[in-house]
Amino acid sequence: MASATIVLFSNALRLADNAALLAAIESGDPVIPVYIFDEQSPKIRPLGAASKWWLLQSLMALRDDLRTRGSDLVIRCGNTTDCIAELVAEVGAARVFLTRGYTPAAVATEQSLHEILEKKNVQCRRFGGYLLLEPEMVRTKTGTKYTVFTPFWRTASDLIDTTEPQPAPSNILAPESWPTSDDIGSLGLEPKPAHWAAPIAVHWHPGEAGAHERLADFLDGPVQTYKQARDFPATDATSSLSPHLAFGEISPRTLWFETRKHMAADEAVSTGGAHFLRELGWREFSAHLLFHFPDMQTQPMRKQFSKFPWREGDSDLVRAWQKGQTGFPIVDAGMRQLWQLGWMHNRVRMIVASFLVKDLLWHWHEGEAWFWDTLVDADFANNIASWQWVAGCGADASPYFRIFNPTTQGEKFDKAGEYVRRFVPELATMPDKYIHCPVSAPERVLKMADVKLGETYPVPIIDRQQARAAALAALASIKKT
Template identity: 50%
Template sequence: MLTTALYLVTAQSLRLDDNPALAAAAREADHIVPAYIHDETRPRPTGGAAKWWLHHALADHARDLARAGAPLVLRHGALLTEVEKLVAETGARTLYLQHDPTPGMHAVEDALHHWAEENGIVCRRFGGHLLFDPVEIRTGAGKPYSVFTPFWRACIELGPRAPIPAPEKLSAPDNMPATLSLDALGLLPRGVDWTGGIAATWEPGETAAHKRLDHFIEAGLRGYGHDRDFPALEDGTTTLSPYLRFGNISPRRLFARLADIAAMEPALAQGAAHVQRELGWREFCWHLAVAKPDLATRPIREDFTAFPWHEPDPADLKRWQRGQTGFPIIDAGMRQLWQTGWMHNRVRMIVASFLAKDMLTDWRHGEAWFWDTLVDADAASNPANWQWVAGCGADAAPFFRIFNPTLQSAKFDGTGDYIRRFVPELANLPDAHIHEPHTAPAGVLHASGVALGRTYPLPMLDRSMARARALDAYQARGTTP
């Protein structure tokens, strides 16, 4: 008798290549029914910008699956209920899925597994979202790591498994279940469409991910070690984070491509190892999220539990969110985020430090804003990095290291190209004044068409006062770095 497998597509596995769950289903069953179930009760519902990505990546993946021979079925509802229905409709006896390491999802998958067992269905979970199973890397004492360098050393020693190719052909059963339309999942904004800038910046999906990687290897890899800190540079970094977030490309494929390039072209080896190490930070964030499921809400460092971060004045928080702080590098970063759904890493660190230290605002407000506005919003990397910048995370930047936005701006955006792109009202200021317009002579401001307080805001706070206040708050608690 011919067998049918139900393959559960998840919001982290939207690809054919190096997809162990899909490959096993294709190998072991005669027919395969790929299904994506949009479950809004899942832990931490997807943010707005990420939903835009999900919609388009699902469209792309549905095309690829149909071309391979098995069209995607879309459903909306509670995971277990919809799986039960699909099993009844298709007669599937096996269930394949990629394990989702998001805090809270283990229990959901366990419930699915339990239900399957009770109903005589084989449920098989595979890795694929990460280079390693987060619980497989352990210290000598058998504990999770809390410091990055030894963690990454242990990873490299273990070495990730090799990626596997996409199945050549899939075969759908005759009794394919009905599908909802993609629009029915409600992933795109209703009412005002704020996604124009995001759509103009990104092309979600598997083919686009590989195209972007090919281009980066040509144009950016050689200079990565230096260029990665300069936000104005087009190809300074890979910009693969949303593709990795949604599984449009697998980390193992990326890691292996970089290893191959390094072996073939020694001049690119340093850049390749550096990108691999950044992928290591992604692994580390997931390692932390699995060890500390409340990463998004609770400081890792216990001594920060009672830290006196402020509940922000809503007007101040809005100035930060909308890029109206009066500090050009911060405003450029926050506007890049709002317009394109992404922000350069160097600038993420500067704006996060400003919120958590200069504004002394609870970092969770910043984390939540990023969660809703980033196309790469990630349940591990976002809270782990916020905690890192705020000083309360694992292996964190010490609290007293407070980024000076003006110095950072002069160092990493010396000619002001990044600021000019996102804060066009400052475009005519000379380089010497673009990082700190409020110190520019009146004549320079006038000649550049800048009227402080009218065309561009005055600084929302006095930095030396804010810095002293942050350090006092830190000292007062008697914490040590």
């Protein structure tokens, strides 16, 4: 039997700038692209429903892209190490190449894969590509790990590889016969009930081609005003590349390279481009933190918060938050945007998260889990680090006592209420003055806007003055211990 090289696709569902794939092609042997749908490996966290929908589309796109190059995608379902060991035996593979992951589950899986393959005399090589930099590369002058973003990024941004990313290969050598593959449709990735993903499907174009289109659209326009406009949720001023990055449909190096190219060619892009690249730094920083402090998936980075009296469990308050029925329009608009599009604007993510952890005093785990299930861009490190940041217990977190006021945040970042009107249609004709606080509107204004508080739109589910006092008392309680 001729030997072959297996390329394990997991967090890099793309052909361009995929070092593992390129090295496999260079090996000269037939290449067998493989995806393992794994809900069984140790420490694995099953994907949320929105991510499953995205994965289904992304796998179909990847398979089509491989087929147009004379190749295919072999799909198996099970524990990654067992499935790969079986495939290696079936096809007589001499090598297994993969793109490295940084979550605790990825680290454990790669370790066990490496051990098993070494025993079988099969080469196992990991390549970078999910991040701009390997977490081991970025250290302080004294060799310690960074826990604060600004110095991290000062060091990290100087280390980034600025060479041109590799294009997608035009041909991939196929084996003489293909091993069997599970059907993509058998993985259980379809939404149930099917119709909930319809608006998501209209909004997004998963897959490598969709990722490159998004980047091109962003660099053609919004990047110019990114710095000023990125905080205003009605403006579509950000890239919306997050789900494409989460599934590795485009490499962060491609974003880096293309943005810098635009910056060099057009001065109008330089400020926005630089700011955009700095945001990518937060993605690097989150992955860096999770890799070095894997306990942060459950434990607060600031240890004094382990005694914080968070509330937990099922509650009408949390359900109102999930459904966008809190009576605070900007919170409700954000939560409904999440439900409709599987995505929420960053500024609004901060507002809704603050509302859950500081106004309702609910544990950030609860919000993190809801986001994990409903975001198409759910990213283990970004999500955990961001929730800890908002909750005040993260490494470089905003101070706990800084509690967002959803009404003033709405008035500041959605002045004319355009975003609220889009996602909370029952408030569509409220005058700007009251759109972020309908409860303060005189009866005649409510009547003219056809709003019946408590019927067509909820009255606020909490008294914010009391909630703020409770949050500060909870903070004081952990300071005493």
